[in-house]
Amino acid sequence: MGDSPNPVATPASERGALTSRGGTLSVVIVISVALFVLTHFVNAAYQRERAALAEHWLKTGDTDFAAGNAASAVDSYRAALTYDSTNPDTTLKLAEALARAGQQRQATSYLLTLLQEEPGNGPVNLALARLATKEQDSSDAVRYYHGAIYGGWSGQGQAMRRQARLELVDFLLNHNAVTNARSELIGLTADLPRDPAVIADVADRFVRAGDDENALRLYRDVIGLRKATPAIWSAAGMSAFRLADYRVAEEYLARAKGAGDNSVAASLDTARAVLELDPFARGLPTSRRIERLRRVLDIAAARAEVCKPPQPSTSISPAAAQMVDQLDTEKEASLLRQQLSSSRELDPDVTDAVMRFVLRVEQSGGQCPAASSQDSAATLIARNRQAEER
Amino acid sequence: MSAVLPPETVAVATPRRRWTSRFSEEHLFLLLAVLIGVLSGLAVVCFRIAIEAAHIWLFGSGVHPTPQRLVIVPVVTGLVVAVLVVHLFPRVRGSGVNQTKAALYIYDGYIPFRTAIGKFICSALAIGGGQSLGPEDPSLQIGASIASLLGRKLQLSRERLRLIAPVGAAAGLAAAFNAPISAVLFVIEEVVGRWSAGIFGSVVLSAVSSVVVARWFLGSEPLFRIPAVQFFRPAELLAYAVLGVVGAFASVVFSRAIGYLRPRLKALPQTQYFQPAVAGLLIGLIGYAGAPQVMGAGYDVMDQAMHGHFTWQLLGMLAGLKILSTVLSFTSGTPGGMFAPTLFIGAMLGGAVGGAERVFFSHLTGSVGTYALVGMGVLFAGFLRAPMTSVFMVLEVSGDYSIILPVLVSNTIAYLIARNLQPVPIFDMLSRQDGVDLPSMEEEREAAIYRVEDAMRALDVPVVHGEVRVETALQRVIESGANLALVDDWSGGWGTITRGALQQAVLQRHDAVVRELLSLKRMEPLFPDNTLEVAMQRIHDWPFLPVVHRADPRQVIGIISLQDVLGAYRKTN
Numbered sequence: 007m008g009d010s011p012n013p014v015a016t017p018a019s020e021r022g023a024l025t026s027r028g029g030t031l032s033v034v035i036v037i038s039v040a041l042f043v044l045t046h047f048v049n050a051a052y053q054r055e056r057a058a059l060a061e062h063w064l065k066t067g068d069t070d071f072a073a074g075n076a077a078s079a080v081d082s083y084r085a086a087l088t089y090d091s092t093n094p095d096t097t098l099k100l101a102e103a104l105a106r107a108g109q110q111r112q113a114t115s116y117l118l119t120l121l122q123e124e125p126g127n128g129p130v131n132l133a134l135a136r137l138a139t140k141e142q143d144s145s146d147a148v149r150y151y152h153g154a155i156y157g158g159w160s161g162q163g164q165a166m167r168r169q170a171r172l173e174l175v176d177f178l179l180n181h182n183a184v185t186n187a188r189s190e191l192i193g194l195t196a197d198l199p200r201d202p203a204v205i206a207d208v209a210d211r212f213v214r215a216g217d218d219e220n221a222l223r224l225y226r227d228v229i230g231l232r233k234a235t236p237a238i239w240s241a242a243g244m245s246a247f248r249l250a251d252y253r254v255a256e257e258y259l260a261r262a263k264g265a266g267d268n269s270v271a272a273s274l275d276t277a278r279a280v281l282e283l284d285p286f287a288r289g290l291p292t293s294r295r296i297e298r299l300r301r302v303l304d305i306a307a308a309r310a311e312v313c314k315p316p317q318p319s320t321s322i323s324p325a326a327a328q329m330v331d332q333l334d335t336e337k338e339a340s341l342l343r344q345q346l347s348s349s350r351e352l353d354p355d356v357t358d359a360v361m362r363f364v365l366r367v368e369q370s371g372g373q374c375p376a377a378s379s380q381d382s383a384a385t386l387i388a389r390n391r392q393a394e395e396r
Numbered sequence: 397m398s399a400v401l402p403p404e405t406v407a408v409a410t411p412r413r414r415w416t417s418r419f420s421e422e423h424l425f426l427l428l429a430v431l432i433g434v435l436s437g438l439a440v441v442c443f444r445i446a447i448e449a450a451h452i453w454l455f456g457s458g459v460h461p462t463p464q465r466l467v468i469v470p471v472v473t474g475l476v477v478a479v480l481v482v483h484l485f486p487r488v489r490g491s492g493v494n495q496t497k498a499a500l501y502i503y504d505g506y507i508p509f510r511t512a513i514g515k516f517i518c519s520a521l522a523i524g525g526g527q528s529l530g531p532e533d534p535s536l537q538i539g540a541s542i543a544s545l546l547g548r549k550l551q552l553s554r555e556r557l558r559l560i561a562p563v564g565a566a567a568g569l570a571a572a573f574n575a576p577i578s579a580v581l582f583v584i585e586e587v588v589g590r591w592s593a594g595i596f597g598s599v600v601l602s603a604v605s606s607v608v609v610a611r612w613f614l615g616s617e618p619l620f621r622i623p624a625v626q627f628f629r630p631a632e633l634l635a636y637a638v639l640g641v642v643g644a645f646a647s648v649v650f651s652r653a654i655g656y657l658r659p660r661l662k663a664l665p666q667t668q669y670f671q672p673a674v675a676g677l678l679i680g681l682i683g684y685a686g687a688p689q690v691m692g693a694g695y696d697v698m699d700q701a702m703h704g705h706f707t708w709q710l711l712g713m714l715a716g717l718k719i720l721s722t723v724l725s726f727t728s729g730t731p732g733g734m735f736a737p738t739l740f741i742g743a744m745l746g747g748a749v750g751g752a753e754r755v756f757f758s759h760l761t762g763s764v765g766t767y768a769l770v771g772m773g774v775l776f777a778g779f780l781r782a783p784m785t786s787v788f789m790v791l792e793v794s795g796d797y798s799i800i801l802p803v804l805v806s807n808t809i810a811y812l813i814a815r816n817l818q819p820v821p822i823f824d825m826l827s828r829q830d831g832v833d834l835p836s837m838e839e840e841r842e843a844a845i846y847r848v849e850d851a852m853r854a855l856d857v858p859v860v861h862g863e864v865r866v867e868t869a870l871q872r873v874i875e876s877g878a879n880l881a882l883v884d885d886w887s888g889g890w891g892t893i894t895r896g897a898l899q900q901a902v903l904q905r906h907d908a909v910v911r912e913l914l915s916l917k918r919m920e921p922l923f924p925d926n927t928l929e930v931a932m933q934r935i936h937d938w939p940f941l942p943v944v945h946r947a948d949p950r951q952v953i954g955i956i957s958l959q960d961v962l963g964a965y966r967k968t969n
Contacts, residue, residue: 027424030549038434042609045438049613052445059457085459088696092617115703115765118624 060090067099076107094120098129110137121153128157132170139177147177168194168204175211187215195220202228206238209245218245222254236262240270243277250390252277252284272379279383285357286391292352299360300346305384306364307339313367313374338363358395364388425556425598429563432546433602436539436567437609443516443538444572444614447531450524451692459696466526466683470676470691473525477518477730478672485514488731492537494827496565497587497834505544505557512541518731522672526691528679528721530736532572539568539606562587563598570603571610573735574618578789579603585782586823589837618793620699623765625796635760636802639749639767640774640809646745647778647814650719650738651822658727659829671728679721689714690721693736698743698772702765706744708751711764715744734822738779739772746771762802769794770802778810781821781838786811844968848931849924851964852943852954857882859952860893862911869910870898882942884950885911889918890942921949928961935961 067082083100090096097116104113114137120130131153138146151174159166171194178187191212198205209224225242228234234242243258259274281287283305285298342363345356368377368385377385454469455461461469481488487495488511499507519534543564547557562583570579580596580603588595661671682690689697701711722737750767754760769790776786790803815838820828824836857878860869862885873881873895881898883891891914901913920934921944935941940957944950 027550030551031424031427034431034546034549038431038438041435041438045441045613048445049441052449059452063457081459084696084700085457088459089457091621091699092615109705111704112700115623115763119621119703122624 056089060086060088060093060096062086063089064096064099067096067103071099071103071106076103079103080107080109094124094127094130098133101133105133105137105140110140113137124158126153126157128154128159128163128166128170131157132166132173135170135173139173144177144181148174151177164197164199168198172207172211175215179211179214184215187211188217191215191217191220195224198224200231202231202234202238205231206241210241213241213245218248221245222249222251234261243270244273247273247277250386252280256281272382275379276382276386279379280386283380283383284387285352286387292350295352296346296349299352299357300343302364302384302387303339303342303346303360305380306360306367307336309374309377309381309384310339310367311336313370357391361388361391365392422594424550425552425560425594426601428543428546428550428552428560429567429598429601430605432539432543432560432564433567433570433605433607434609435542435546436535436564436602437571437606437612439512439516439538439542440535440568440571440606441610441613443520443531443535446516446520447524447693450520454525461683461688463684466688466691467677467680470526470680470683471673472676473521474527474671474673474676474728474730475669477522477525477527478669480514480518480521481672481729481731482668485510485518485731487511488514488518488537489729490726490731490826491533491733492540493533493565493586493823494830494832494834495537496540496561497823497827498832499540499544499561500558500587501834502832504554505547505559505561507537507541507544507561509541509545512538512545515541515731519733522725522730522732523693525676526679526683527672527676527725527730527732528690528692528694528718528737529725529730529732529734530693530739531733532569532735533733534731535568535572536565536733537568539564539566539571539602543567543602559588559595559598562595563602566599567602567606571606573789574607574610574614574616575789575792576600576603576607577792578785581785581788582782585784586780586837589835589840619695620702620793622769622794622796623702623763625763625766625769625794625799630801632760632762633801633805635750635753635757635762636767636770636806637809638753639746639771640806641813642749643742643745643771643774643806644778644810644813644817646715646719646741647775647810648817650723650741650775650779651814651818651825653719653723654727654822655825655829657723658826661727661729662829668729672725672730675721675724675728675730678724682717682721687714687717690718690740694718694740695736698740698768701743701747702768704764706747708748708755708764711744711751711768712748715741715748718744734780738775741779742772742775743768744771746774766799766802769799770806773803774806774810777807778814779822781811781814781823783807783811846928846964846968847924848922848926848928848943848956851928851931851960852922852924852956853960855882855942855952855955857940857955859884860910862886862891862909862914864910866898866901866905866908866910866913869893870895870902873898880939881910882952882955883910883914884952885914885918890921891915891918892939922956924953928964931956931961932958 063082063086067079067086070076070079070082080100080103083096083103086096087093087100097120101113101116101120104110104116114134117130117134117137120127121134124130131150135147135150135154138150151170154170155167155174171190175187175190175194178184178190191208194208198208205224205228209221209228212218212221212224222242222245225238225245228238229242239258240262243255243262246252246258247255256274256277259270259277262270263274283298283302285295285302290298342356342360345353346360349356364384365388368381368388454473455465487508492515495507495511499505515534515537519529519531523529523531540561541564543560544557547560552560565587566579566583569582570576573579580599583599584591584596588599661667679691697714700706701714706714718737718741722734722741725732726734747764747768749771750760750762750764772793773786773790776789777783780786786807787800787803790799791797821836821838824834824838827834857880858872858876859882860872862883869881873879878895880892880894883893885891893910893913897913898910901908919938919941921942922931922934923946924943925946931941935958940955940960942952943954943956945953
């Protein structure tokens with residue numbers, strides 16, 4: 007293969023050249039095959055070296071990332087990518103490290119490149135959704151969360167899809183998109199595992215979305231799994247309480263005493279008071295109903311008495327005077343008592359009047375002391391009655 | 397063998413042998429193109445491995461080399477490369493594009509194989525050692541050198557041997573770039589300069605086979621990952637037009653800096669041992685000062701730029717520093733290519749312009765990556781002056797057709813402005829500095845083409861039909877005052893007949909028709925849009941040729957003679 011001046015083919019030498027071409031060509035082909043094999047070995051050795059370097063830097067990056075050193079992790083992942091540029095996991099890790107290092111734009115760019123290659127990649131969509139959430143970009147966040155929920159995951163797919171949907175629900179709830187959040191939660195309940203923590207997680211979000219009915223159903227599932235903690239009892243009891251199912255609430259809240267939450271104790275007392283005072287409870291004889299109604303009236307009257315403002319001065323405004331008139335309820339309470347005493351049957355008009363009286367007392371309670379459990383129970387009874395009538 | 401054959405056998409065998417010989421040569425050339433592609437692909441695979449291995453060995457495997465290495469490595473490798481170039485491989489200086497052109501136009505396809513070896517070793521050391529150069533042009537020359545060697549060993553004809561270097565060049569470039577279309581276009585556009593079925597087929601075959609080999613070993617991933625391309629509003633073309641303008645000026649600065657410094661450094665032969673080392677030292681200091689991104693080919697940095705790793709101010713600074721370091725590396729005589737630096741500068745400049753525009757016009761939707769990608773094409777068009785390649789290169793590396801409009805707009809603007817400000821393209825300038833006057837493909841493309849319509853004159857001779865009697869024809873010739881007539885012989889084509897011939901025919905046989913007097917040889921008419929070159933090829937000994945209408949070949953719209961052709965050329969000069 008040495009250098010030689012150009013041996014330009016002449017007609018005389020052409021024939022000889024033609025005959026020797028076959029042999030030369032054969033030699034060239036043999037050399038090509040030999041070089042191919044040689045290159046194969048050289049390349050294989052070099053690729054092994056690259057793979058080892060990529061693994062080394064990936065591990066270094068993982069260590070840096072776990073140690074919270076995002077900037078170093080970025081460098082390490084970059085080095086890993088230099089030696090294994092096609093590895094989407096490394097790119098994803100680099101994007102996550104960049105995001106943690108505060109370089110959102112770059113992270114997004116790397117993730118978009120990955121997404122371009124595989125639009126249905128679940129982890130990439132989830133990472134993009136998290137970035138969009140940080141950027142408060144609602145439309146992108148929802149789009150990428152949906153991409154993550156319906157995208158492909160290698161291993162742990164169900165769990166990661168659920169995680170993505172839970173994050174989407176949180177995002178929606180934080181942006182007051184309650185209806186959408188409820189829809190996502192209902193979708194989530196379709197394939198919940200029998201894992202109390204997961205079910206409770208979803209139930210908690212139903213509570214945040216204002217859907218106590220579904221929340222209570224899920225809490226009951228957890229209770230059914232015999233894995234309920236005081237917190238679960240408490241949350242379930244509170245849901246039942248908000249749903250005006252005071253018997254269930256009383257039962258659950260009674261078991262949640264270990265939760266150490268004052269509101270639980272207060273709700274439990276209130277639930278018990280409601281159960282004790284509710285004149286509309288099923289199966290009560292009329293006399294008991296009238297008696298309970300009278301007790302509710304007395305509680306409201308007493309509450310009105312403690313809420314009564316001091317005697318108005320002459321300089322009081324007309325609005326304040328009107329309020330004082332409204333609060334001068336002693337007379338009204340007395341009248342209602344008389345009406346209740348004079349009748350053996352429960353007069354619906356009188357019942358409604360008592361309920362209105364209770365609500366009015368509660369609504370004018372701007373300067374009242376903290377309500378007792380009985381006060382709260384009376385108010386709840388009146389409110390529930392009003393809601394039923396509506 | 398023919399000596400022992402009877403004469404009749406030889407008479408039969410000779411045309412057959414000729415046909416076989418021609419057949420063999422053509423097919424051998426195509427087969428050879430594939431072999432050249434395979435061997436070039438293998439060489440480029442090893443070349444890339446050598447560059448990367450040298451880089452890892454010299455700088456370490458991390459993304460941030462130590463400051464000491466940043467300064468020392470380019471200096472030491474510069475010294476080693478200088479010694480190798482001066483003592484062992486004097487022909488490996490520069491990029492390799494002009495050497496391949498010289499092989500085609502001057503040396504009958506001859507490129508010493510030693511050049512390939514030298515280019516491989518020196519470029520791998522230089523690029524791996526941090527010089528601001530790229531591996532594409534050396535790959536092109538390595539491919540051309542392999543092709544030349546094979547052509548010589550197979551004793552190809554002079555014509556084939558000349559064409560074989562570009563075939564190898566396309567193979568080398570395609571494998572290095574992992575972009576066969578761009579490689580084929582570049583070689584056709586910048587080296588060969590003409591499209592013909594023979595050369596095109598061979599170039600394509602070699603490019604494809606080399607890319608197949610390169611992908612076999614290195615995978616089909618592009619040199620850098622292209623982010624999602626964003627181009628939504630046509631109004632944004634204005635923003636890309638600005639990029640075209642900025643890119644054109646950057647190209648001119650880059651080109652003029654090389655044009656200024658290279659001959660001056662060449663004129664100092666006593667410093668040739670130190671020039672690459674000094675260039676390396678300066679580049680190392682740039683790296684030490686905080687911009688190590690400008691060292692080496694820089695594909696990883698382009699990747700980062702396209703993914704928004706840098707602010708637009710930093711991108712602009714990197715573009716400027718890369719121009720400086722590439723000028724230093726290239727003019728110092730260090731072997732290495734300018735493709736990668738051109739793409740690097742374009743990417744940084746594109747990202748900078750895009751980033752800056754977004755600061756002032758926040759509604760722009762194009763990402764920095766999109767601008768960086770378009771910027772690569774802009775510099776390719778403005779600096780390397782390969783407009784077609786620049787467009788297809790961007791499309792090929794991005795794989796996204798939606799970017800075509802910004803690319804077309806900005807590349808065209810960059811090309812036109814750069815051409816206006818710097819009439820001599822970089823490769824032509826380099827060859828002229830080396831004292832070699834290679835044909836300029838751009839000048840050839842832009843050369844005025846003279847056509848028949850520019851030289852023809854009005855019909856001043858009578859046109860007679862072949863079926864006309866000689867008496868009538870003579871009368872028409874006499875009436876026109878001409879000495880001859882143009883004969884339109886419906887069955888046989890065009891011819892001429894002189895007045896004398898007609899007179900003689902009348903005297904001998906007055907009822908004869910003109911066709912009977914015509915010779916068998918007929919004129920090939922011309923069309924107004926034929927080039928004057930075609931006219932000269934057809935004119936032979938005819939006093940003139942008729943120029944006919946393309947839609948009606950029997951309609952004569954003028955005539956043209958050799959004097960008319962020469963007169964037209966004389967007028968233009």
